[in-house]
Amino acid sequence: MLRKNILLILLAMILSTASVFANGGTEEMSELSRLEEIQESGKLVLATGNYIPFEFLDEETNEMVGYDIDLMRLMADKLGVELEVVDMDFTSLIPSLQAGKADVVCAAMYIKPAREEVVDFATPYMETGMVLVVPSDNETIKSTDDLTGLRVGAKMGATSEAVLQDLLDEGADFEIVSYNETVDYMLDLQTGRIDAAVNDLLNQLEFNKTIDGLKIVGEPFTSAKLGIAVKEGDAELLAFINKNLEEFSADGTMDEIYDRWIIGN
Known part of the structure; x- marks a missing residue:
């Protein structure tokens, strides 16, 4: 009986020690910054x-x-x-x-x-900021006030889409046409599928180097x-x-x- 009790005590000590080491290892891993x-x-x-x-x-x-x-x-x-x-x-x-x-x-x-x-x-x-983009030969669109009844391109989920939605919420009347990629609505603007577009200034300066027939109208109308x-x-x-x-x-x-x-x- 005494021997059995000693074995049980030793087993409990081993399990307790193992638990300490296991917990210590977990704590060490969790302490990684x-x-x-x-x-x-x-x-x-x-x-x-x-x-x-x-x-x-x-x-x-x-x-x-x-x-x-x-x-x-x-x-x-x-x-x-x-x-x-x-x-x-x-x-x-x-x-x-x-x-x-x-x-x-x-x-x-x-x-x-x-x-x-x-x-x-x-x-x-x-x-940077948002700018209005139109075909190079367009002389009627000078600002966002001139977008009534037009189709205006923007990037889905991006600021370009959000600022256009803000204008609609304020009473403007035009259609937002949203795209997954900016290049797609720039090409649609070039070919006349949409009437205007909104884009970030720095990004648009790059597109104007590679896509002919587009121009920025005025100064950025937002800052960010x-x-x-x-x-x-x-x-x-x-x-x-x-x-x-x-x-x-x-x-x-x-x-x-x-x-x-x-x-x-």
Whole structure:
């Protein structure tokens, strides 16, 4: 009986020790910081979408390139990991972040109150605005006040669509024609399938280089700031991005990227 009791005590001690080690291992794994998790995975996953000159497919290399890609690759370098670029429709960007399928979204995304409710934005890295685009031979459309009865193109889920909807809500009378890709409604504008379009200024300057017969009317009628988004509450990654944005701005790196893709492209 004594021997049996001793064996039971030893067994209980072994199980207790094993439990301690198991719990200790779990605690050690859970103590990995957010940045360490990314470093452990070996990659920073970027969700983005086709939007020249910020992110677009290089047909020669079959890889995504552009302002945002260069910026986020520098962020990945700071972490010592690879940048994995996931190209998707604009409407899927924030959901992919919320679902944990991406670490960051950098896609020339306008910082807007509705988006700030569901994701956290880093310090803005650029300012831009929306412009009205019409065929080069059009002399009747001078501003958004002249869109009555017309078909106006915009990108689905993007700011271009939202600002047009705001105008409708304020009493304007025109039809929004939404597209998955900006290039599609620029081509439709060129061929007369729509009457006008709204697009980001910097993006439109690029399209005007490759698609003939289009012009920007007047100055931007909105102003906005672009930001990098992380999942809501991802404070450590957000702080890391902000720190590096500040450094890149101070040492001239941001100017170099701007010159490469915005000025020189």
